[in-house]
Amino acid sequence: MSDTPGSGESPPVIFLHAIDRRYRQGAATLEILKNADLAVWGGQSVALVAPSGTGKSTLLHIAGLLEHPDGGEVYIDQVATSRLSDAQRTQIRRTDVGFIYQAHHLLPEFSALENVILPQMIRGLSRQEAVKRAAELLSYLGLKDRLEHRPAELSGGEQQRVAIARAVANAPRILLADEPTGNLDPRTSDQVFSALNQLVRASGLAAIIATHNRDIAERMDRRVTLKDGQVVEVE
Numbered sequence: 001m002s003d004t005p006g007s008g009e010s011p012p013v014i015f016l017h018a019i020d021r022r023y024r025q026g027a028a029t030l031e032i033l034k035n036a037d038l039a040v041w042g043g044q045s046v047a048l049v050a051p052s053g054t055g056k057s058t059l060l061h062i063a064g065l066l067e068h069p070d071g072g073e074v075y076i077d078q079v080a081t082s083r084l085s086d087a088q089r090t091q092i093r094r095t096d097v098g099f100i101y102q103a104h105h106l107l108p109e110f111s112a113l114e115n116v117i118l119p120q121m122i123r124g125l126s127r128q129e130a131v132k133r134a135a136e137l138l139s140y141l142g143l144k145d146r147l148e149h150r151p152a153e154l155s156g157g158e159q160q161r162v163a164i165a166r167a168v169a170n171a172p173r174i175l176l177a178d179e180p181t182g183n184l185d186p187r188t189s190d191q192v193f194s195a196l197n198q199l200v201r202a203s204g205l206a207a208i209i210a211t212h213n214r215d216i217a218e219r220m221d222r223r224v225t226l227k228d229g230q231v232v233e234v235e
Contacts, residue, residue, distance in 0.1 A: 011078050012039035013173050013206035014063060016231075020071030021058055032058050033069070034229030040206040042173070045197060047217035048210040049234065050226040056210040059226070060176045063208060064097050065089045077173065094123060098167035098205075100177040100196075104159045106151040112138060112162045113147040116169050123170050130169075137165040141195050157188035164196055168203060175200065175207040181216065189213065 021033040032055040040046050050056050061067035062074060065081055074081045076096060081089060106115050116134035121127060138147055141161040151159050160180065167175060180196065181189035193216050200207045209220065217223050223234040 010041065012075075013042050013077060014208075015039040015075040015078075016059070016063060016072065017075065018072035019059075019062060019069045019074070021055070021062065021067075021069050031229055033062075033226075036072070036226075036229060036231045038063075038208070038224065038231045040174075040208060042204040042206050043201055044222065045200050045207040045209060045220040047220040047223045048208055048225070049212070049214070049217050049223055050210075054226040055229070056226065057178055059231070060178055060208065060210060063174070064099060064176045065093055095170060096173045098170070098172040098175045100160075100163055100167045100175070100180045102179040102182040104151070104163040106159055106162055106166075108151050111148045111150055112143060112154065112158075112165075115151075115162055116165045119166060120169050133169060134165065137169060138162065140199070141165055155188070156184055157192050160184065160192050161195055164192070164199065168199060168205070171203070173206060175205045175209075177207065177209040177211075179210055179212065181211070181213060189216070193219070 016036060016038045019033050019036040023030045023032060036059070048056050048059065058067065062069050065074065068082070076092060081092065107118070110118070113131070113134050116137060117127070117130040120130035120133060135147060138144065141164060143158060143161055146154060146158060151162070154162065177196070181192050184192060197219065199205070211217055224231050225234050226232070
C-alpha cells in the first residue's frame with residue numbers, strides 16, 4: 001500500500017483503494033463505485049458531498065466494514081481487511097470505528113449518560129470507568145446539566161450530541177457520519193457540527209462526514225464528491 005500524494009510521512013488511518021461495488025437490479029447491473037480511492041489521516045475531517053443515489057452511504061458502509069466491496073481493499077492502520085473473519089471485522093468496528101447517523105437511534109428508556117455508558121461496558125470497561133468517560137464526553141459537548149435526562153427530554157440538537165458522544169465513547173480511530181445534522185435546523189446544525197469538528201481535532205480522529213450542507217462542508221479540511229463511481233477531490 002502506498003500513501004496518497006501530499007500525505008506527508010505518516011500513513012493514513014483509513015485507505016480505501018480501488019474500491020468496486022455493484023448491485024444487480026433485475027437483469028441490469030448498477031455500478032455504484034468503480035476503482036474508487038480515498039485516504040484520510042488522523043485529525044482530518046473530509047466532507048463527502050454528492051447527490052442522493054450516487055453511493056455516499058455505500059462508501060461509508062464499506063469504510064466501516066459493514067459491507068464488502070466487489071473489488072479493491074480497505075486498509076485500516078495499514079492492515080488489509082478483506083480477508084479478515086467476520087469476528088475480526090466486528091472487533092475492528094467495535095474498537096476502531098464510530099458511526100453517527102441522521103437519526104440518533106438513542107435508547108429511549110435510558111438516560112443520556114447511560115446511552116454513552118453502554119457501548120463501553122459492552123467492550124469490557126468497568127462501570128466506574130465507563131461512567132467517568134461518558135460524563136467527561138457529554139460535558140465536553142455541552143451537556144453537563146443533562147446527564148440524567150432521557151432522549152424524550154432532550155432537544156434534537158442535544159440528542160445528536162449524545163449520539164456523537166456514544167460514537168466516540170470507545171476512543172475509535174475513525175468516525176463515519178451520514179448526514180449527522182440533516183434533521184436539525186440551521187442554528188442547531190451549526191452548533192452540533194462545531195462540537196463534532198472540535199472533537200475530531202482534539203481526539204485525532206479520521207472523519208468522513210456525508211453532508212448536503214455546503215456551509216458545513218466548507219469548514220472541513222477536505223471536500224470530496226462521487227463522479228462516475230470515483231472519489232474526486234473538490235477545491
